[in-house]
Amino acid sequence: MNEPAFTLVQLRYFEAAARHLSMTAASKELMVSQSAVSTAIAQLEKEMGVQFLLRHHARGLSLTTAGEAFYKRVLDFLAHGAELVEAARQSGTELVGTLTVGCFATLAPFRLPGLLAEFEARHPQVHVSLREGAHQALKSALRSGETELALLYGYDLDDDIDRQVVGTATPYALVSEDHRLAQRKNRKVSLQDLADEPMVLLDLPHSREYLQSILSNAGVEPRVRHRTTGYETVRAFVAHGHGFALLNQCPPAETTYSGARAVPLTLTDDVPSLEIVVASMRGVRLTRRAQEFRELCRTLYER
Template identity: 45%
Template structure:
């Protein structure tokens, strides 16, 4: 077996280029010349015996499948290398560095602030950043190494993605405060009772399919009046009497951005909940920072003592 030589510096340059997808921007971030970065990447590709990037005319760089695999392993290796002095001194040391975590946009306002506060309190040496988007965006971000973990729903994910279930959230109905059903908010309501009324759909990839499947299970088709990609937009439309909606996440209050409230109603039908997941890229080994993030999530979601 031939031993191929590469350096940690080359791996650090590679990770920066992979993150920014641009050689010039990577050189500026690393405070070295572009030729230095380009040479390091060429030497690393030679050492690995594979192409790590696809060069796109006027569109920067994209990781090849081999590059994505190397990126996942490099993050772990570089973190362990950074901790070698603490290991030699046997003092453990605090976690340091960067950690990017994806978060499904409708989940972000519910969970990201509390997670950030708790994580920064426990690991002040780690700069935690959130990458917000829809399910498909986050799936690609995990694949391309843009984030190491992602808080997502169990919608549209391949079975190959490692995941940890954090919460199961059943659907509920929301109506305007002046709706006849709002008079008894504790009484379960059947979707059939609302079948002829205008429906406001949270229209995001995979999310829309989940909500439409809920209606299909009940044997009805919703009368879709408006489609909105924002969770708060849906709630605001409902609060102003433009229709009803079905959602999963629940706020601690009923006021909307429109200044008027919505009323939450339990559903009479037993319908499948959405699972909130912590997802990793396929084939990845979590860094210590990623494990620390998972521990914080498990505690905040009430899954640990």
């Protein structure tokens, strides 16, 4: 049986067209003619004997089922092809190149700065390109190949996404410094203590459902007074007496951007912590850069 005779150029052209779902956009990115992209992909499909892309007049492209599977393999192939070149240039002694990492928005300010500083100190020839965003956007970035890894919470991850637990985040309550519950010496509170209090909700997809479910599971009906997608806005609203909040990440300083203090309180209820995970696409072999980054996440969180 003869081996397929495809070229790296054909694979790169296909990857760009599949990612953009547009021959025009791919040609602009690659700085070649649209006909060159179209011809290369047609030759690739002919050589493989499979149609990967469906052409829709005036509506761009769509991937066939075979095309979707092939696209994931091509991402893996190109990533490791680049790594092979880098390894040859560096005689396999040093990690080099670019690593793209996504991070959930509320985790980023707490976890990324120290993590990135440590990684860059260990691997100065690796450039880490960061993408901060919401949960759904990060899953999409993993599937499209825009990021190789994503640091996020371990909920709502589908079967096509692998995850390695690297830490946990325990929920806590937050009140203003003059709140009656802030006066407790042990700074501990039950969810029932908050039953009649208005709530300031971190209104992010999945986060809001998770935070409200903590109260509901304890028999407390959340009374949401304000909603905001900003983590620090939640803290500032609480500090000025607009209600309490439930959060997972706790900064070392109680002073908010507004200058007022928001006091964290430990929950006495048996509330499960959220897993923090490093996610990647299942079946896609990670580059050495990604493997080292994931391992560093694990070791730093365990300290």
